[in-house]
Amino acid sequence: MISLTSPVETRAHGWPAGAKLAALCAATMVLFAADGLVFHIAACATVLALYAAPGAVFLRAGLRRLRVLWPFLVIIALWHLITQSPVQGAVIALRLLTAVGLANLVTMTTRLSDMIAVVRWLATPLRRLGLNTAALEISIALVIRFTPALAAKGAQLAQSWRARSQRRLGWRIILPFALLAIDDADHVAEALRARGGV
Template sequence: MLSLTLERQSWAHRIPVGWKLATLFALTFVTFPLDSIAPIVAGLALVLLGWTSLGRAGFQASLRALRPVLWFVVIILVYHIFVGRLHQGAVIVLKMLLLFGFANFVTMTSRLSDMMDLVIRLLSPLRRVGIPPERIALAFALVIRFTPVLGQRGARLAEAWRARSARRAGPRIIAPLAVSALDDADQVAEALRARGGLRE
């Protein structure tokens, strides 16, 4: 779901990544107890304004990043309609869109190296127990970097399946997607070893 860093610089790129992640944490903390739609919609409107400020490319990339979430939105809404709790379902869905939308805004406007540096600083006390924070930061960065890549690859596999069959791809693309992910992991591991790995 998370997009890659937006190449075009914007005002949000100049905000330190620590402040943006702290805002995301605070927004999550404030949003979860809410049971009213109005403040959540207001927050979602601010997120949409933030997307718009990134230009057309940034807005379109943000919309694409939310596509996987739409399946959960539909399932949650259908379930709550079935049990007669539409208001509760609408609140949950709007919270999801708000938090995922802002999280995507943060990743799009933050350099991966800055996020790694922040994680290393926050986890630096782990050195005292023999855990190098650089390894955790690298794992964190790889997850952010490869999540949208795997999403795009899954979409391409589904399109290739549809071009060859009238039936839905469904779980049939899971195996080739898993093999592709393992191949990427192997190539990344080889590249890290070729560069000396992670130094303590």
């Protein structure tokens, strides 16, 4: 399985995965508890500074992964402009950008195996009750890995459409994208079965 960890080594790569995930949970709760626009601008600027600290390569890689948010940010902005509440819209957009940016930062500086180890440790009480947690652990790993992979395939599909047609990209891409996702899921299921399953 390909890791999403950044090849640029940072200090955060050496920090315990559990501590980073706990800090992410705490930071997300603070973000959702706060309502001030100035606070959210400062929080977003801090996250941007954290991305910039390891260098330009790390910053570009991190911002590239956050590009998937732009449609949601545009929808939030338009809706709050229509409802005449632009400050509230800015707070929501900044909150979303900061929370996802922090989660992406944790993903870029933490090996997938370390995150699964944290999930395994958290699921210890369930194993003591006799439940098999292997499916939970592998499911989390697959979600983390395949969400960006599917997004990349969707982007390739959109590029293929634009290269072959002058019509706007619309609902017609949904079926081929769904087939791509099902095909990937089928290959992963076969690979898991070949390795003993979960």
